[in-house]
Amino acid sequence: MSITLYGIAASRASRCLWALEETGLPYQHVKTVMRKDTGTPEFLKVNPNGRIPVLVDGEVVMFESLAINSYIASKAGGDLAPKNSVESAALMQWSLWVMTEAEKALLDAMFHTLGIMGREKDVDKVAEAVSILERPFKVLNLELEKKNWLVGDRFSIIDLNVASVLSWAKTARLDLSAFPNIERWLTACLGRPAFGRVREMQKAG
Numbered sequence: 330m331s332i333t334l335y336g337i338a339a340s341r342a343s344r345c346l347w348a349l350e351e352t353g354l355p356y357q358h359v360k361t362v363m364r365k366d367t368g369t370p371e372f373l374k375v376n377p378n379g380r381i382p383v384l385v386d387g388e389v390v391m392f393e394s395l396a397i398n399s400y401i402a403s404k405a406g407g408d409l410a411p412k413n414s415v416e417s418a419a420l421m422q423w424s425l426w427v428m429t430e431a432e433k434a435l436l437d438a439m440f441h442t443l444g445i446m447g448r449e450k451d452v453d454k455v456a457e458a459v460s461i462l463e464r465p466f467k468v469l470n471l472e473l474e475k476k477n478w479l480v481g482d483r484f485s486i487i488d489l490n491v492a493s494v495l496s497w498a499k500t501a502r503l504d505l506s507a508f509p510n511i512e513r514w515l516t517a518c519l520g521r522p523a524f525g526r527v528r529e530m531q532k533a534g
């Protein structure tokens with residue numbers, strides 16, 4: 330039984346597609362579109378939240394993109410996965426951190442820069458989001474001062490989870506020059522071939 334991932338690449342499902350592409354695990358991609366397919370009775374049976382992404386792997390049904398990624402990394406093992414309980418806790422810490430401290434402001438910055446998802450282009454709202462992001466960005470920039478990756482001496486699911494959310498800073502064309510360590514680390518993460526394949530999926534629709 331192989332993995333099925335529901336959700337188009339131009340959504341938070343991109344995070345899970347990136348993780349799957351890193352692992353090489355076989356998977357089926359069902360291009361469920363938000364606000365269209367997510368409300369159907371068939372889809373609500375898979376995820377009563379009516380949101381993407383969702384992962385199904387035999388009896389396992391999971392929602393929440395960054396938790397799904399924890400499952401994918403553990404299933405694949407190797408360098409992507411946490412190697413011990415400290416790294417598992419660090420995965421939880423950084424995933425919760427990026428979701429609670431940065432995701433909403435990044436989304437606001439992206440929507441109001443591009444004028445998409447029902448939002449107007451609005452420089453004031455972008456500036457407001459950027460000021461909210463200053464605190465978490467300072468934290469991440471400091472964390473990355475003396476290391477290439479967030480935990481251990483390798484790219485792992487911890488980097489992937491944080492970078493997949495931070496990738497919106499690039500889409501929103503935010504100026505990261507005040508945070509050079511984030512810029513360097515994010516460029517390395519988003520330069521990975523697996524992320525490039527997800528970008529191609531986004532372009533293809």
Ligand SMILES: N[C@@H](CCC(=O)N[C@@H](CS)C(=O)NCC(=O)O)C(=O)O
Nearest residue numbers: 340341363364367380381382393394
């Ligand atoms: N915290 C959830 C958020 C999922 C989410 O909001 N997904 C959006 C697409 S990016 C969605 O499915 N929206 C459909 C809707 O709100 O009806 C996660 O990270 O998986």
